[in-house]
Amino acid sequence: MTSGAALRRGRRRAPRGSGERLRVEILDATTELLLENGHAKDVSIRAVAERVGVTSPSIYLHFADKDALLDAVCARYFETLHDEMQRAVQGQVSTLEALRAQGLAYVRFAIATPELYRIATMGEGSPGSDVDAALTSSAFVHLRGSVESLIREGIYPPGDPTTLTLELWTAAHGVAAMLIAKPYLPFGDPMTFADNVLRAVCTGHMTVGIVGADAGPQETLHWVLDNKGARR
Structure with missing residues (x-):
C-alpha cells in the first residue's frame, strides 16, 4: 500500500x-x-x-465538521447515479422494461461501491442533507418519470406516483442493502437475484391495477387462476 x-x-x-x-x-x-x-x-x-x-x-x-464532509463526499459520489440510470433506459423497448433497467442500474451501482453506499444510505439521515438531495434528484426522479408514464399508459393503476415510486425505490434499496450487508446468504448470482425481485415488484403493480387495490391475496389468486388459460 x-x-x-x-x-x-x-x-x-x-x-x-x-x-x-x-x-x-x-x-x-x-x-x-x-x-x-x-x-x-x-x-x-x-x-x-x-x-x-x-x-x-x-x-x-x-x-463545518466531519459529518458535513462525509455528507458532501457521498452526495458528490451519488451524483454519478444520475448518469448510470440515464444510460440504463437507452434501447429499452417499453416503459416497463425501462423501469426494470433503472432498478437494476441502481442495485448494480450500489454493490459496485458498497462502502460509500452503506455510509450514504444505511446511516442516520438528516432531512435536507446533500446526500438525500443527490439521491432524490437521481434515483427518485428517474423512477418517478417511468412510473408517471406507466400510469398514463394505463399499465399502472391511477394514484399518487410519488408513493408508488417510493415503494419501488424501497424495493431496489432493500435488495442492494441485503446484497451488501449479507453477501454470504445463498442469493446466487447477485444481479439475477435483483432482477427476480424487481421484476416481481414491477409486474405486481400491474396486477393490482387489473384486480383492484382492495383485492386481498386470495382474491388475487382466484383471478390469476381464472385467467391462467388465457396465456395458452
Missing part, C-alpha cells in the same frame, strides 16, 4: 486563491480514505488533512 507520505509528495498544494480546487482535493482524499478503511469512523479530519497535505483548520474552512 502506498504510504501517506508518498501520497502527500505526489499531491501538489492548491495555490493561494484556489479554494474550489482545495475543496475538490479534500473530497477526493476523503473518498480515498473511505474506500481504504470501509468505515466512516476510521476516517478523521486529521487523516484527511494529512492526505491532502494541509492543516486541519484548512478543512474546516470548507466543511
